[in-house]
Each structure stands twice: as structure tokens, then as C-alpha cells.
Amino acid sequence: AQSVTQLDSQVPVFEEAPVELRCNYSSSVSVYLFWYVQYPNQGLQLLLKYLSGSTLVKGINGFEAEFNKSQTSFHLRKPSVHISDTAEYFCAVSDRGYQKVTFGTGTKLQVIP
Amino acid sequence: EPEVTQTPSHQVTQMGQEVILRCVPISNHLYFYWYRQILGQKVEFLVSFYNNEISEKSEIFDDQFSVERPDGSNFTLKIRSTKLEDSAMYFCASSGRDREANEKLFFGSGTQLSVL
Numbered sequence: 726a727q728s729v730t731q732l733d734s735q736v737p738v739f740e741e742a743p744v745e746l747r748c749n750y751s752s753s754v755s756v757y758l759f760w761y762v763q764y765p766n767q768g769l770q771l772l773l774k775y776l777s778g779s780t781l782v783k784g785i786n787g788f789e790a791e792f793n794k795s796q797t798s799f800h801l802r803k804p805s806v807h808i809s810d811t812a813e814y815f816c817a818v819s820d821r822g823y824q825k826v827t828f829g830t831g832t833k834l835q836v837i838p
Numbered sequence: 839e840p841e842v843t844q845t846p847s848h849q850v851t852q853m854g855q856e857v858i859l860r861c862v863p864i865s866n867h868l869y870f871y872w873y874r875q876i877l878g879q880k881v882e883f884l885v886s887f888y889n890n891e892i893s894e895k896s897e898i899f900d901d902q903f904s905v906e907r908p909d910g911s912n913f914t915l916k917i918r919s920t921k922l923e924d925s926a927m928y929f930c931a932s933s934g935r936d937r938e939a940n941e942k943l944f945f946g947s948g949t950q951l952s953v954l
Contacts, residue, residue, distance in 0.1 A: 761945075768842070768929060769881070769945040815881060824869060824933075825894050826943060828881035 727752040727818050729829035737835045738806055746801040746832045748790075748816030758799040759817040759826065760790055769815065775799065786810065811836045840864045844930050844946035851920055851953055859915045859949045861930030870913045871931040871943065872905065874898075881929065887913065920953045927951075 730749045738744045750758065760772040773784025780792040790801045799816060816829040843862040851857050863870050872884040885895040887905055904916045913932075917924055927950050931943040 766947070768844075768947040769931075769943075771942055771944075774942065817881075824871070824886040824888070825883050825896075827883065828873075830880040 727756065727820055727827045729816050729818050729827055731816055731829035731832050733832050734830065735833045735835065737837055739837050740808055741805045743804050744802065744806050744810075744834065746814050746816075746834065748799045748801065748829060750797055750799060750816070750818045752818060752820055755821045757819045757821060758790075758792060759819070760784065760788070760799075760801050761815045761817060761828070763813045763815065763831075765812070772801070772814070806834070806836050808836050808838060810834060840944070842930055842932055842944050842946035844928075844949050846949060847947070848950045849952070851951070853922060853953055854919050857917050857920055857951065859917075859928050859930075859951070861913045861915075861946055862911055863913055863930065863932030864934065864944055865911070867932035867934045867944070869893075869933045870905075870907065871933075872915045873929040873931060873945075874926040875929065875948075876923075876926045884915075917951075920951075922953050925951055925953045 728751050732747055758775040761769040762772045763769050772788055773782050773790055775782045775792045783789045788803050790799050792799050813831045813833050815831045817826050819826045845860045870887040873881050875881045883896050885899045885905055886893045902918050906914050927948045929948045930946045933943050
């Protein structure tokens with residue numbers, strides 16, 4: 726069975742500061758990993774995904790994430806955040822060959838002016 | 839970018855009543871999903887649907903739930919007799935013609951269901 730742990734439920738950060746949102750996963754097979762973002766009153770939008778290949782994945786809005794198999798982590802980073810990055814961020818995992826995507830509990834990123 | 843559309847955005851119902859949540863997936867997609875998010879909790883998988891049948895479902899998706907693709911464009915989730923604990927945001931998603939269906943899900947903006 727697959728699971729995702731996002732240890733930080735809320736992360737406040739000042740504008741233009743760097744941020745890292747942590748994600749750890751567990752799965753018994755090869756996985757796909759995702760970060761989704763949910764802006765207020767909107768649905769989930771794919772930020773980036775790791776399917777295979779390079780462990781450093783770049784996504785939209787200047788975000789990137791690094792897949793670390795030995796640490797079973799997929800942390801999300803941005804070197805300089807903007808007010809518009811205020812949203813909830815969900816890490817997710819899916820076993821290859823299966824349709825089900827399992828989400829973490831989410832991390833609320835609050836960017837402080 | 840194409841969108842998944844969900845209606846209504848908010849639905850209020852009395853306990854024991856039937857509700858139907860509606861979704862219009864992206865037109866050339868083949869895989870359809872329902873997820874839900876109870877306030878303050880994680881987004882939970884309910885069911886996936888492919889080739890006019892359920893392909894996976896979670897423990898949450900019991901006999902009170904059903905899904906249907908009644909025509910070429912809509913995908914519905916029916917809850918036969920709603921309970922208070924069914925109150926949640928319900929998200930529809932679809933994915934396309936990728937070799938592996940779970941490579942990218944497109945989500946709708948959700949239907950907030952409130953059971954009174």
C-alpha cells in the first residue's frame with residue numbers, strides 16, 4: 726500500500742525568501758510522484774511530476790522538486806516566493822500501472838508581505 | 839488549457855436524501871475519477887472509471903455510492919442516502935490518452951456537499 730506524509734501542515738514564509746515543503750512517501754513498487762497546488766476556491770492543479778529519469782524535476786511558477794529514492798522523499802522548493810504562491814500544496818504518489826493517486830494531508834503555504 | 843467542469847459548486851441536502859454530483863471531463867479523456875476532501879483532511883480517492891466500468895474503488899465507495907457515464911460527455915457520482923459524514927468537497931478528475939492513466943490528472947474545481 727502506498728502512503729504520503731507531509732509533516733508540515735502550515736508553512737509561513739516572508740516574500741522573496743526561499744521555501745521547502747517536505748514530502749515523504751512509502752510504496753512497495755516503483756512510483757510516480759506529484760505535487761499539486763490548490764488556490765482558494767479552486768480545484769487541484771498539477772505543479773510538477775516525477776515519472777522517471779532526472780531526479781530534479783522543474784514545474785510551473787518556478788517550483789522544483791527532487792526525488793530521493795534512498796530517503797523516499799520528494800521535497801518541493803522555490804528559491805524566492807511571491808504573494809501569489811499562497812495556496813495549499815499536496816504531495817501525491819501513484820504506483821506505476823495503477824490509476825489511483827494517493828494524496829498527503831497538504832501543506833498550507835502562507836507568504837507574508 | 840482544457841478544463842474539467844463540475845456542477846453545482848455547492849449542494850445542500852437533508853440527511854437520507856439522494857444527491858447527484860455532475861462532472862464534464864475533458865473531451866478526449868478516457869479515465870475518470872472521483873475524489874473527496876473532508877474539511878481539514880486529506881484528499882481521498884473514491885473511484886476510477888474506464889471503458890464504462892469501475893476499474894478501482896476505495897473502501898469509502900460502498901453500496902451507497904455509484905458512478906455513471908450516461909452519455910458521451912457527463913460523468914456523475916450518486917449518493918443514494920446521504921449521511922452527515924458525506925459532507926465534503928467532491929472533486930472530479932479525468933486523464934487522457936497517456937500510456938499510463940495516472941501520469942496527469944486534471945481536476946475540476948469541486949462540489950461542496952453539505953448534509954444537514
